[in-house]
Amino acid sequence: MKIGMIGSGFVGRTLGARFRDLGHDVTIGSRDAAKPEAVQWADATGGRATDFAGAAEDGELLVNATPGTVSLDVLTEIGAERLDGKILWDLSNPLDFSRGFPPFLSVANQDSLAEQLQRAFPAVRIVKAFNTVTVTVMVAPEKVGGGEHDVFLAGNDDGAKAQVRALIEAMGWRAERVRDLGGLDGARALEMYMPLWLRLMGTLGTAQFNVRIVGTE
Amino acid sequence: MKIGMIGSGFVGRTLGARFRDLGHDVTIGSRDAAKPEAVQWADATGGRATDFAGAAEDGELLVNATPGTVSLDVLTEIGAERLDGKILWDLSNPLDFSRGFPPFLSVANQDSLAEQLQRAFPAVRIVKAFNTVTVTVMVAPEKVGGGEHDVFLAGNDDGAKAQVRALIEAMGWRAERVRDLGGLDGARALEMYMPLWLRLMGTLGTAQFNVRIVGTE
Numbered sequence: 001m002k003i004g005m006i007g008s009g010f011v012g013r014t015l016g017a018r019f020r021d022l023g024h025d026v027t028i029g030s031r032d033a034a035k036p037e038a039v040q041w042a043d044a045t046g047g048r049a050t051d052f053a054g055a056a057e058d059g060e061l062l063v064n065a066t067p068g069t070v071s072l073d074v075l076t077e078i079g080a081e082r083l084d085g086k087i088l089w090d091l092s093n094p095l096d097f098s099r100g101f102p103p104f105l106s107v108a109n110q111d112s113l114a115e116q117l118q119r120a121f122p123a124v125r126i127v128k129a130f131n132t133v134t135v136t137v138m139v140a141p142e143k144v145g146g147g148e149h150d151v152f153l154a155g156n157d158d159g160a161k162a163q164v165r166a167l168i169e170a171m172g173w174r175a176e177r178v179r180d181l182g183g184l185d186g187a188r189a190l191e192m193y194m195p196l197w198l199r200l201m202g203t204l205g206t207a208q209f210n211v212r213i214v215g216t217e
Numbered sequence: 218m219k220i221g222m223i224g225s226g227f228v229g230r231t232l233g234a235r236f237r238d239l240g241h242d243v244t245i246g247s248r249d250a251a252k253p254e255a256v257q258w259a260d261a262t263g264g265r266a267t268d269f270a271g272a273a274e275d276g277e278l279l280v281n282a283t284p285g286t287v288s289l290d291v292l293t294e295i296g297a298e299r300l301d302g303k304i305l306w307d308l309s310n311p312l313d314f315s316r317g318f319p320p321f322l323s324v325a326n327q328d329s330l331a332e333q334l335q336r337a338f339p340a341v342r343i344v345k346a347f348n349t350v351t352v353t354v355m356v357a358p359e360k361v362g363g364g365e366h367d368v369f370l371a372g373n374d375d376g377a378k379a380q381v382r383a384l385i386e387a388m389g390w391r392a393e394r395v396r397d398l399g400g401l402d403g404a405r406a407l408e409m410y411m412p413l414w415l416r417l418m419g420t421l422g423t424a425q426f427n428v429r430i431v432g433t434e
Contacts, residue, residue: 108409109325145431152413181416189412192325196369196406199398204432211428214362215421 001167004059005029006052006074008038011091011135012065018139020045022170029055031074056082061089061163068094068113068191069106072120084123087160089167090114090187091130091138093194102198105191114154114187125160128187129153129168132197134207141173141210149210150177154186179213218384221276222246223269223291225255228308228352229282235356237262239387246272248291273299278306278380285311285330285408286323289337301340304377306384307331307404308347308355310411319415322408331371331404342377345404346370346385349414351424358390358427366427367394371403396430 001024005012008030019026026047030038033051042049048058056062056078066074071092075083094113095103107113114128130138130151141147151173155161161180168178181189201207218241222229225247236243243264247255250268259266265275273279273295283291288309292300311330312320324330331345347355347368358364368390372378378397385395398406418424 104327109412110321144433145429149431179417179420181420186416189416192409193413195326196410199403199406200396200430203396203398204430206432209430209432212362212431213417213421213426214366214429215423215426216361 001025001163002058002060003027004055004057004062005065006055006062006078007065007067008035008041008049009065009067012063013037013041014135014139015063015065015091016041016047017045018171019167020047022167025058027055027058029053053078053082056086059086061087061167064088064090064092064117066092068092069096071113072116075117075121080121080123083121085125087125087127087157087163088117088121089130089164090117090126090128093131093191095194102195105194108192109188112185112187112191114184114191118156118184125155125157126184127153127155127157127160127164128184128190129164131190132193133210137208137210139171141171144208144210145212147172147174148177149212150179151210152179152181152186152190154181154184154190156184218242218380219275219277220244221272221274221279222282223272223279223295224282224284225252225258225266226282226284229280230254230258231352231356232280232282232308233258233264234262235388236384237264239384242275244272244275246270270295270299273303276303278304278384281305281307281309281334283309285309286313288330289333292334292338297338297340300338302342304342304344304374304380305334305338306347306381307334307343307345310348310408312411319412322411325409326405329402329404329408331401331408335373335401342372342374343401344370344372344374344377344381345401345407346381348407349410350427354425354427356388358388358394361425361427362429364389364391365394366429367396368427369396369398369403369407371398371401371407373401
């Protein structure tokens with residue numbers, strides 16, 4: 001599949017490299033196409049490095065790996081004509097660090113970043129997933145809890161969710177641990193989990209953790 | 218220990234009954250001291266049923282088991298003179314159902330219900346804990362996930378947290394699974410987890426679940 005990574009920070013590069021490992025055709029987009037880390041990434045992985053708009057043009061499936069507080073601006077700059085009809089896998093979090101750490105959410109409770117993006121780009125097929133784990137856990141779930149832990153999907157387009165799910169499972173996540181929470185308003189729940197995730201990171205002293213849902217069975 | 222349950226709904230009665238099982242002296246408080254369910258609870262458990270103020274007077278440790286959206290009003294009615302210096306174990310959630318289901322949080326992000334209560338009653342030793350699981354899991358952790366799952370403490374008073382922790386562990390929670398998140402501002406994280414908990418309840422079709430933190434060990 002042709003995958004366009006919107007954002008070439010640590011998350012975009014790590015996830016993009018994993019997609020390359022899995023045989024996908026990956027373009028990574030930065031604000032500046034000549035960003036050294038992105039060019040080096042392309043050299044190392046055999047992917048392509050370009051600007052945001054170029055990555056959006058290249059990809060059939062796009063991954064929003066920009067910081068949540070700038071995602072809307074970046075997508076607006078890319079433009080609906082390059083985005084419409086495509087799947088946008090949103091793994092960002094709307095974390096505002098302007099008042100220090102811990103950050104607060106720039107949107108929460110009765111709205112979410114994913115829904116803001118969806119309203120701005122109604123023809124984009126947005127799926128929220130993977131914002132609840134650090135990127136090194138995303139790409140190698142077997143490294144924590146024996147691989148028995150959970151991630152979540154939310155989105156209004158079942159076909160888009162199925163494609164994101166397939167990519168997640170290809171990275172080693174067990175099908176029954178990829179839990180579909182329903183429509184994109186489920187992104188509220190996933191983004192509002194972030195404060196607990198951050199607090200746990202502080203308590204545990206590591207980001208290499210996740211949650212396993214346990215029940216009565 | 219003398220425990221005063223503020224609230225005699227299903228949560229207050231179930232948790233209060235468990236405290237009775239563990240040998241504590243429990244008073245359960247309702248708006249109306251003659252509330253039939255509370256009187257029946259007292260007959261069945263050997264505890265005492267009275268009004269909110271009476272339960273607050275009886276208890277050395279108080280449990281806020283009122284709906285979060287009325288907690289401040291109930292505590293204000295009880296009055297600081299009956300509350301000051303006592304431990305208040307807050308297990309409520311600020312869920313506003315006025316716009317239907319799912320509810321939204323009446324406070325979130327840069328504040329929490331527990332902190333609102335603490336500001337209103339600065340001499341009360343508030344501990345947030347147990348708002349993240351349904352009451353039947355609170356009182357019998359062994360019934361889900363083999364007892365290997367997590368709850369969280371947040372509060373500014375270490376002595377109060379130690380007493381709440383002791384009660385939690387006495388109910389069967391393993392010490393290493395009762396995770397201290399630090400100060401009472403951690404209640405933001407615990408309350409903002411509620412939307413995910415509610416969404417999971419819908420997906421799983423049951424409230425009998427919890428999360429286990431898993432890492433690299």
